[in-house]
Amino acid sequence: MIRKSFGAISAFVFLSGCQMNNQTEESSPENASTTSESGNFGRGAISDGKDTNASEAPTRKLSDSAKSIVIYFSRSGHTEELAKEISETIDSDILELQVKEPYPSNYEETENRATYERDNELYPELSTGIPDLTQYQTVILGHPIWAMTLANPMVTFIQGYEKELEGKIVTSFSTNAGYGSGDTFQRLSELLPKSNIEEVYTVEDRNADEDKDNLNRWLSDF
Template identity: 30%
Template sequence: MESRIEPPASASSARRTGGAKVLVAYYTRTGNTRVIARQISRTLRADIFEIATVDPYPEDYKQQVAVAEQQRESGFEPALAATVPDIGTYETVFLGFPIWGMTAPSVIRSFLSKHDLSGKTLVPFITHGGYGTGQSLKVLADHAPGARLIKGFSKQCDQERQTLDEVTGWLGRVELPR
């Protein structure tokens, strides 16, 4: 997947933050964080950038958890598929990601290591499975020490997964004519 900056989508209810240039950067595994990122981009008329790794994480959830744990414990930062070429032009960066193992995924550390956010306002938006933001705000503060980290948004997003699991289970029980 090649990440690129997309200009803001037009929306009649869109507003800008006092003329300041805003970027919405996000990493998503299941798409929950993407939904929030697009809403922020539309509402603020902000550019949007999907963070991706050169080597994608495994599709299988258990394998992904194992890889994430190994990366977290070793401090490994995966290579990014692309970086924001003009990060200096943005005054505010909304940074979205899911919680993995009670913290930000390693790919977020990679993003922060590759982008100097000194002097910028950093606004996190975080999706999680019910355990809150964990240590993720400390990760942001530690990896973007020159940024002004402000209170963000967090949302439990496992309801969609639970619903899909229920529908899949139900479909497995439906007796269709053969």
């Protein structure tokens, strides 16, 4: 097993969420129960070399009629796969968020940068043109879990579009490396106090293909 640090998450590790939750629940995923001697927890994703923000054209399918939109960020492709599947299943619009300065494919470098950004509240600038969101009743945010919370670029988006998301149904799906959704639901509720935050869905990245029943159950609400 590859062991990587998730930065300053030790306080959060045992607060990982279940598959679908609107509360933080105590659980200990099989590989979350031990720490290495260096104090690092668990494994991290190895970039698959297809970092979506690096070279691929961003996903962007917008219509005049859709009532729902999937807005997602993905560094190494797991969340992106899920985003496309969700959007196809519910026939929604879809928009990929990109950062002006892509994260490196190297995991440690990404983690260092992400930790610095989070500690200093210097969330990365987006390069994505955000469409008018007025037509959407439901906004489904997709993101990896970083340090047991929303990945930094999603925080940038939410902070910039809090007003536009007011009054809308907002939820999120995420992929993680085995520790659940962390404080995702609470964080969304804090960042978007005037939106209607619905139950969130998360899945361990390597299990996404086997979790269709849970995914479809969650999706049936939207």
